[in-house]
Amino acid sequence: MLSVLGFATIGIFLLLIITKRLSVLTALVLVPVVMGFLAGFGPKELGEMVLTGIKxxxxxxxxxxxxxxxxxxxxxxxxxxxxxxxxxxxxxxxxxxxxxxxxxxxxxxxxxxxxxxxxxxxxxxxxxxxxxxxxxxxxxxxxxxxxxxxxxxxxxxxTSARAISTLKTDAPHLxxxxxxxxxxxxxxxxxxxxxxxxxxxxxxxxxxxxxxxxxxxxxxxxxxxxxxxxxxxxxxxxxxxxxxxxxxxxxxxxxxxxxxxxxxxxxxxxxxxxxxxxxHGNNIFMVSSMIFAAGVFSGILTGAHMIDAMATSVVSLIPQQHANWLPTLTAVTSMPASLLFTPDAYYFGVVPILSQTATQFGIDPLEIGRAALLGQMTVGFPVSPLTASTFLLVGLAEVDLGDHQKFILKWAFGTTLVMTLAALLTGSIHL
Incomplete structure (x- = not known):
């Protein structure tokens, strides 16, 4: 249930801002609050999650x-x-x-x-x-x-520091x-x-x-x-x-x-x-208000354990008979995953599960780290509503977040696909 609500929160938010049904600021606050109520959390619990996210x-x-x-x-x-x-x-x-x-x-x-x-x-x-x-x-x-x-x-x-820390390795190997x-x-x-x-x-x-x-x-x-x-x-x-x-x-x-x-x-x-x-007051308000609204968004997703449930669901979708595809699947989905998971949630939540799964099937867990870095909060961070610097980018460029995402998402995904192909050809990851 929490996993479904988590994916729904992200999907509805992206749909609302790309179609311009709501402003980014409004959607960042209202969508997770409504989903939090649907998940069974009361006003006091949601309020604490909001404050945690803002802090x-x-x-x-x-x-x-x-x-x-x-x-x-x-x-x-x-x-x-x-x-x-x-x-x-x-x-x-x-x-x-x-x-x-x-x-x-x-x-x-x-x-x-x-x-x-x-x-x-x-x-x-x-x-x-x-x-x-x-x-x-x-x-x-x-x-x-x-x-x-x-x-x-x-x-x-x-981002790389998180991956290095999670996989207990060093920079040269990753x-x-x-x-x-x-x-x-x-x-x-x-x-x-x-x-x-x-x-x-x-x-x-x-x-x-x-x-x-x-x-x-x-x-x-x-x-x-x-x-x-x-x-x-x-x-x-x-x-x-x-x-x-x-x-x-x-x-x-x-x-x-x-x-x-x-x-x-x-x-x-x-x-x-x-x-x-x-x-400069208008620019300052627009950038800072969206940052704190993003805190509300990530605070509820994290505090309600929706992100944890989403991580478990993502891993469970991988068929065991295709386990050797795990690094490639991780790489291909890494950029879109930036729209779903914060870097902490992904590298400290999803990557450990994926790397443990890889180990069970005789796959080098470092391949999971290399694959994840081909998009998750690297190529993906300047389009993700879960990172503060995205709002700085669109604020300084004086463009709308939804327009920015609609314009550049396919090209960013192209970057990940090109890097994935190069990683496969050079042996950084394997099929």
Whole structure:
């Protein structure tokens, strides 16, 4: 019963947001609450689950609130103007070069394995370019989402760390055999970026575009620019990103302090600070509210033990006579599983069961880990409503979650299929 309700919760949620019957915020709260009541839980029990879920996402919610404020302020002061100008001079108004460049930059930035930092850096640089060239913003969110997928298999990402911990192994045994699959995934993403670029070049043409930022700014935006403080802001941002990547300070605390310092340095007057905060208030609310709503969603699914029941059901569906297909089935279903399971639920709940089952049939349990990493919360995390960074991605790209999922899901699944084929051909997993 709980398993059915769990799958129904996910299915109804996705249906409602993709068909735009409800907003993401509303669906994230109402659907699990209704299903929780149907599962027999009372208001007090559901309330405790909700609070537990909110507490779990609170640090991320606070981080994203102040991250949006910080990078929004850096856009206001003009920190990224020289980068944007240089990119536009290079691409010369060609959407193909912009989209392929987005993919390449995203992969480079995501070598650290941190999706949140990658989304903030890449979208801050590229969103103004997509707007100026009138490129479909779904291609921005989509290509960024695709590009982080193969790179998220690096052994220092949170997803890989979970798999390594669960299987009690080390990075070389889990990661190294997947390197050919990762390279295949990178090639696929670049192909998709090239394909998208050709479509947009055909739609828009190559524009003779010269980026002169003063000509593209409103009077209010000009007032917010701080060209004399460029190097101060650059040093502050580099220091922030370095500290974030090194993990010297908790990320939420880091962005709270950095945002306040940035505001104080660039806008000493209280009235100016209030204008800046107000100008970004809508984005801050949209991102943070969805994070806390996602906490409600995952809190009820976890607290009601729906996810545990779903994990058991998934494993029970595998016929014993086809047990040798277990790694391949795990790989093929890994990306869609990101829509059903949080990384903790999957790697600490589903993977142990799958690996134990594999061992009973003489299959190397590490193959289950390698297969799972080909999609579950690697390729799948930038489309999943169960990860906070997804909401940051769509929020910064200024697109709807349902539209983003509808646009990019099939291409993301393609990444997993390509990597699965490469893994089978190179022996990372076996039939």
């Amino acid at each position: 779990q996402v609170a640090p991320t919610g606070i981080l994203l609130m102040f991250a949006v404020l910080y990078f929004g302020t850096m856009l206001d002061v003009g920190l990224f103007d020289p980068i944007i100008a240089a990119i536009i001079r290079y691409v010369k108004g060609d959407p193909l070069k912009v989209i392929v460049g987005t993919a390449i930059l995203t992969m480079i930035v995501h070598l650290d394995g941190d999706g949140t930092a990658t989304f903030m850096i890449v979208l801050s640089a590229f969103l103004p370019i997509y707007k100026q060239l009138r490129i479909n913003r779904l291609m921005l969110s989509g290509i960024v989402a695709l590009s982080v997928g193969p790179m998220h298999l690096v052994p220092w990402s949170g 990661f190294n055999p997947n390197i050919p699959a990762i390279l295949a995934g990178v090639a696929w993403v670049l192909f998709v970026a090239y394909w998208f670029g050709l479509k947009e070049r055909k739609r828009l043409g190559v524009v003779d575009l010269r980026y002169v930022h003063q000509e593209n700014l409103t009077e209010e935006q000009r007032q917010f620019r701080r060209p004399k403080l460029f190097w101060v802001n650059a040093v502050l941002t580099i220091a922030l990103i370095t500290t974030l990547m090194k993990g010297w300070v908790p990320a939420a605390a880091l962005f709270i302090v950095a945002s306040v310092v940035a505001l104080l340095i660039n806008y000493p007057k209280l009235s100016d600070q209030q204008k800046v905060v107000k100008s």
